[in-house]
Amino acid sequence: MPYRIATSSVVGVIVLAVIGAFMGPQWDPVPLNDPLVVASSSTAVTYAPLAQTYPVRESVVTVQLDGTTIEARITEPVGASGPLPAVVFVHGAGTGEYSRAFKAQASALAASGVVTMVPNKRLDTYSARHRDYVQMAADYAASVQTLRHWPGVAPTKVGVYSESEGAWIAPVMAADDPGLAFVVFASAPVVPPRQQAAFAMDSYLRATGVPNTVFRAIPRAVGMSLPGGGFEYFDFDVAPYQRRMHQPVFVAYGAHDASMPMVQGAEQIIRDLAIAGNGQYQVRYYAGADHGLKVDGEVSPDFLRDLSGWIRGLPATAQSVPQIAGATPHQTYWAAPSPMPRWLGDGDAVLAVVAGAVGLLVLGPLVGLGVTGWRRVRGRPVRHRLAPGVAGRLGWIGGLSVATVGGLVWYLVAVARLALDYERNSVIVQGGWVGVRLLGIAAVVACVRLLDLERHPRHDGPGVATGVWGHVVVWSVLAGALVLLVVTAYWGVFQLGI
Structure with a gap:
């Protein structure tokens, strides 16, 4: 089973990488090969009057x-x-x-x-x-x-x-x-x-x-219309x-x-x-x-x-x-118009997609709990159950996918602030990106483990759930997590040089 999960996780990451590459513009700035020639290393201004000093x-x-x-x-x-x-x-x-x-x-x-x-x-x-x-x-x-x-x-x-x-x-x-x-x-x-x-x-x-x-995020962030309008x-x-x-x-x-x-x-x-x-x-x-x-x-x-x-x-x-x-000026690349995103270019739409995905993560379990509670109150048998250990796995899936989105937002905002203030911080810029990618990979692994349990039930058990509402809970969480992972793939979290 460990080999099967590892292989499936690698495939999942590759698929997300391909989806992320397809959905939006790449970043390929044009080199500036025609430097401005300075005529003298001295900056002194000719015809300037003699300097004087006053209080x-x-x-x-x-x-x-x-x-x-x-x-x-x-x-x-x-x-x-x-x-x-x-x-x-x-x-x-x-x-x-x-x-x-x-x-x-x-x-x-x-x-x-x-x-x-x-x-x-x-x-x-x-x-x-x-x-x-x-x-x-x-x-x-x-x-x-x-x-x-x-x-x-x-x-x-x-x-x-x-x-x-x-x-x-x-x-x-x-x-x-x-x-x-x-x-x-x-x-x-x-x-x-x-x-x-x-x-x-x-x-x-x-x-x-x-x-x-990280560079893929540049045109997708700069080209996006930001939520709420303005700018x-x-x-x-x-x-x-x-x-x-x-x-x-x-x-x-x-x-x-x-x-x-x-x-x-x-x-x-x-x-x-x-x-x-x-x-x-x-x-x-x-x-x-x-x-x-x-x-x-x-x-x-x-x-x-x-x-x-x-x-x-x-x-x-x-x-x-x-x-x-x-001094001789140096500019490596042209400041050219940024390519515009084909997908997720509307900031309000991005927020709506993320909010909808989070809603699926929350709504499915709430509906399942509501149905189960209603049947118990009415004295009816509960036929909609999650298999042992599945509730915990769903919690990990939801938590890791939301944490990946949250970590990505934090990272992009932190890097943007550093850039605007012309500051450097390798812990945030490099370490933060590694952390975000590890969260994304962990979320993929959590999803793969749950899907593997559905395909290969333990001891001829029911798989991940029984009944319609039990499956509603499972698949709503998986759908919400998948949407969030695709959004993070769009921003390059799973990029593999594709």
């Missing part, structure tokens, strides 16, 4: 938005002769509080003679499910108007500094406000959020050495706005930022600006810098020097040469 002072102001107000921190140089250039900071993903965001950048720029403004991000219209980048651009535009009227600021020299997610917002501002003086892109994703999410997850998983079986911003395309930008643009990437398509992003910005007839761009790659342009936890001093010189030297520095400089 700074900070003020907190209130900015009126449509329907609410926010606070913003203004940092300005003391003793600098005006009118001065100024910059509004546009936050990346997250809460975006001025008390914590952009402190090094704002202070360094202010000390060099640039007035800076870091507003709080508006959060009443911002969530993981709903984000409107066009509306967010209008909110940040209110901060630009406030800074234009700040004493000592030259209204025609106010620009924006956008980081990460903010680089989907700044082009909208620049396209709608031709008077904006300049735009800074720091760690700009450029491609639509859905493509960026797939690219970042792929890069992160490769960097952590995650098993290849329309996943398909936001910033290119039409970049093609209307006429301002000088400074593009900066950390050379060690694997989460951004740093070659593709810079090339697309250059192409989009060319459509607008705009050749005023500078692209800089900073050696050893990460997504936040930090080296060893501190914002790159070369970046701060270059950024300050570029802003203070405009419009002359808009013609700085070479236009592309710094």
Whole structure:
């Protein structure tokens, strides 16, 4: 019997692997074989004025938005002769509080003679499910108007500094406000959020050495419409706005930022600006810098020097040469549109399928118990029974299949959070995946053992159950477990390189 169960279990795992491979898209990113060539290893900006250092002072102001107000921190140089250039900071993903965001950048720029403004991000219209980048651009535009009227600021020299997610917002501002003086892109994703999410997850998983079986989940997760709706911003395309930008643009990437398509992003910005007839761009790659342009936890001093010189030297520095400089950028794969799922692409449908399967796991036993109890109360013989030991086996089947689904959800959420926070944890990424797969295999073995008992009853016994309702209990649990195992197979739990 052990040999029979082992063989049947292997066959069951292989069948699930084939089903999982057939049901959805594979992940096969296209290599990027045309790297962007930097003209110089030096990131220095030509035509930049000599650096000066001023003491700074900070003020907190209130900015009126449509329907609410926010606070913003203004940092300005003391003793600098005006009118001065100024910059509004546009936050990346997250809460975006001025008390914590952009402190090094704002202070360094202010000390060099640039007035800076870091507003709080508006959060009443911002969530993981709903984000409107066009509306967010209008909110940040209110901060630009406030800074234009700040004493000592030259209204025609106010620009924006956008980081990460903010680089989907700044082009909208620049396209709608031709008077904006300049735009800074720091760690700009450029491609639509859905493509960026797939690219970042792929890069992160490769960097952590995650098993290849996990990669199948990328297009199936990224391409799925998430339960409950929303997330329309996943398909936001910033290119039409970049093609209307006429301002000088400074593009900066950390050379060690694997989460951004740093070659593709810079090339697309250059192409989009060319459509607008705009050749005023500078692209800089900073050696050893990460997504936040930090080296060893501190914002790159070369970046701060270059950024300050570029802003203070405009419009002359808009013609700085070479236009592309710094460390050699590396991007292994294209951030291409993710293939869409053929099956289980609707998040609400996935939830309905899982809920239905769990219902079968629970409903069958409840109905069986109800029928048995009713017959006993009415004094009738109970002809619907489970064979000895079957109830325990059903419990294991239900528990292991539900645990596999739960473990898979936990794993995908945990990995996604790590990826979004640019963190590494081999225990979760590698050990967690092994644990999920072992749960799935154990569930298959539990199902096989029960089916083997049905085909080969012990001592000419009744198999797994007697009576209609006894079989209803058994087969409803098996059906529910099978559905759950197929769902987990879809996400790659049983993948065997197929």
